[in-house]
Amino acid sequence: MSTGEDKDDVRGRLVEAAIRLLADNGPEALQARKVAAEIGASTMAVYTHFGGMGELIDAVGREGFRRLSASLDAVPSSDDTVADLFTMALAYRRTALENPHLYAVTFGLSAPGGRRVTLSDITDPHGKTGEGLTAFGFLLDATTRAIDAGRFRPADPLVAAAQLWSAVHGYVTLEISGHFGETGVELILRPLNATIALGLGDTIEKTTRSLQRSTHTWQQAGGNIHPRSGD
Amino acid sequence: MSTGEDKDDVRGRLVEAAIRLLADNGPEALQARKVAAEIGASTMAVYTHFGGMGELIDAVGREGFRRLSASLDAVPSSDDTVADLFTMALAYRRTALENPHLYAVTFGLSAPGGRRVTLSDITDPHGKTGEGLTAFGFLLDATTRAIDAGRFRPADPLVAAAQLWSAVHGYVTLEISGHFGETGVELILRPLNATIALGLGDTIEKTTRSLQRSTHTWQQAGGNIHPRSGD
DNA sequence: ACTCATTTATAACAGGGTTATGAGAGACTG
DNA sequence: CAGTCTCTCATAACCCTGTTATAAATGAGT
Numbered sequence: 001m002s003t004g005e006d007k008d009d010v011r012g013r014l015v016e017a018a019i020r021l022l023a024d025n026g027p028e029a030l031q032a033r034k035v036a037a038e039i040g041a042s043t044m045a046v047y048t049h050f051g052g053m054g055e056l057i058d059a060v061g062r063e064g065f066r067r068l069s070a071s072l073d074a075v076p077s078s079d080d081t082v083a084d085l086f087t088m089a090l091a092y093r094r095t096a097l098e099n100p101h102l103y104a105v106t107f108g109l110s111a112p113g114g115r116r117v118t119l120s121d122i123t124d125p126h127g128k129t130g131e132g133l134t135a136f137g138f139l140l141d142a143t144t145r146a147i148d149a150g151r152f153r154p155a156d157p158l159v160a161a162a163q164l165w166s167a168v169h170g171y172v173t174l175e176i177s178g179h180f181g182e183t184g185v186e187l188i189l190r191p192l193n194a195t196i197a198l199g200l201g202d203t204i205e206k207t208t209r210s211l212q213r214s215t216h217t218w219q220q221a222g223g224n225i226h227p228r229s230g231d
Numbered sequence: 232m233s234t235g236e237d238k239d240d241v242r243g244r245l246v247e248a249a250i251r252l253l254a255d256n257g258p259e260a261l262q263a264r265k266v267a268a269e270i271g272a273s274t275m276a277v278y279t280h281f282g283g284m285g286e287l288i289d290a291v292g293r294e295g296f297r298r299l300s301a302s303l304d305a306v307p308s309s310d311d312t313v314a315d316l317f318t319m320a321l322a323y324r325r326t327a328l329e330n331p332h333l334y335a336v337t338f339g340l341s342a343p344g345g346r347r348v349t350l351s352d353i354t355d356p357h358g359k360t361g362e363g364l365t366a367f368g369f370l371l372d373a374t375t376r377a378i379d380a381g382r383f384r385p386a387d388p389l390v391a392a393a394q395l396w397s398a399v400h401g402y403v404t405l406e407i408s409g410h411f412g413e414t415g416v417e418l419i420l421r422p423l424n425a426t427i428a429l430g431l432g433d434t435i436e437k438t439t440r441s442l443q444r445s446t447h448t449w450q451q452a453g454g455n456i457h458p459r460s461g462d
Numbered sequence: 463a464c465t466c467a468t469t470t471a472t473a474a475c476a477g478g479g480t481t482a483t484g485a486g487a488g489a490c491t492g
Numbered sequence: 493c494a495g496t497c498t499c500t501c502a503t504a505a506c507c508c509t510g511t512t513a514t515a516a517a518t519g520a521g522t
Contacts, residue, residue, distance in 0.1 A: 042502050108408060163423040170401020192394040199430030273471050
């Protein structure tokens with residue numbers, strides 16, 4: 001209570017407003033005057049609660065990561081570890097496409113001021129500082145289980161997880177850029193998932209069944225596994 | 232000659248200057264005044280030869296794509312189609328990391344004004360309009376050859392190429408963002424290449440040999456296969 | 463030589479981030 | 493309870509950057 005966390009929570013409201021504006025009006029809406037006006041305050045609010053637009057954008061990026069983490073966390077662990085990975089890819093992709101501009105900011109590739117969220121701690125399992133690790137951690141856990149279950153060849157789970165991360169992240173950014181059209185998930189992402197599972201040592205039969213199970217799980221959850229629905 | 236292509240070529244010099252500034256000083260150097268001053272002109276040059284900063288940035292992005300295409304084109308086709316694909320990934324990655332900011336602009340993820348180079352024609356083999364297609368075309372050719380040679384399972388080469396593109400693009404953006412540290416290529420990219428080749432139907436033995444051949448080819452060329460050395 | 467189109471330099475305008483300043487609201491202190 | 497201190501915030505200005513208006517300059521064509 002006395003930590004000054006909530007109070008009027010102008011800080012949190014600013015981040016929320018920024019994300020909303022980002023979703024509705026794109027990156028050019030990420031302006032001090034507009035964000036401040038969105039919560040009925042003056043631009044000074046940005047400078048008293050953040051150092052400036054840069055730090056606000058950083059906070060937006062961290063919130064984006066938090067949502068990706070929550071999205072992956074919401075995927076339940078089953079006996080079929082590979083199906084879990086497939087479902088995580090779908091959840092990750094869906095969260096990213098719910099607010100593509102937020103995703104761009106999260107990965108520091110679109111910040112108007114050239115700001116960039118540092119995520120170097122992601123690949124360092126010991127420096128568990130930011131929200132980044134939690135997202136990657138869920139992926140790492142799943143790949144570790146897949147290896148332990150004998151689905152994937154014995155290997156460094158970190159390397160396997162990094163490959164999966166690269167592939168899904170790459171697919172998502174390309175889909176956001178407009179490639180792959182409407183049928184990208186069926187045409188590219190699912191085959192990509194299968195390709196990587198096979199390449200990491202799974203058999204065609206098991207991969208095929210995991211693909212079906214993942215589809216079933218996904219549709220069962222209304223294709224909407226992650227918790228916060230936004231709007 | 233009479234097309235008005237060369238003349239003083241202010242247009243080309245502006246793009247060159249923008250790319251140079253981008254490499255040296257990052258995205259915030261991509262400003263009308265700075266770019267114009269770099270070639271000793273006033274800001275009006277940007278507006279007479281382009282519509283504004285947006286179109287200049289578009290041109291910069293297209294030049295970035297042209298360099299990626301040239302990089303892939305410089306990889307010679309050998310009997311070992313999978314090794315060719317591995318080498319293309321290394322060439323692509325190297326070109327991207329030569330000017331990471333240019334790569335970001337090329338994929339429309341970093342343009343200060345929120346500009347975005349449209350690349351939808353990349354995945355459409357019939358709408359061969361922009362420079363995008365040529366880059367993807369080289370990749371598509373190589374995957375087609377790999378399928379024809381029996382290294383990959385019979386499949387739509389477009390789907391296979393899109394998967395490879397996703398994976399390498401994702402890896403590159405993550406490496407540029409600072410993950411994977413210094414050893415990313417050995418630790419992540421090569422295993423990722425191998426994983427995808429295996430997943431697309433290649434055998435472990437052949438993939439391993441292609442990996443070695445690619446390494447040999449790459450080092451043979453001084454790890455510098457692409458032509459334009461820049462500086 | 464004259465005219466017209468194109469290009470360019472100068473200067474101003476518009477919209478952003480940022481900062482200076484003073485007023486207001488609570489909390490602590492005597 | 494008065495005073496003071498701190499934190500927050502609204503207003504207004506400042507600086508930088510994209511853009512535009514305007515006129516000079518250059519060169520081609522007649």
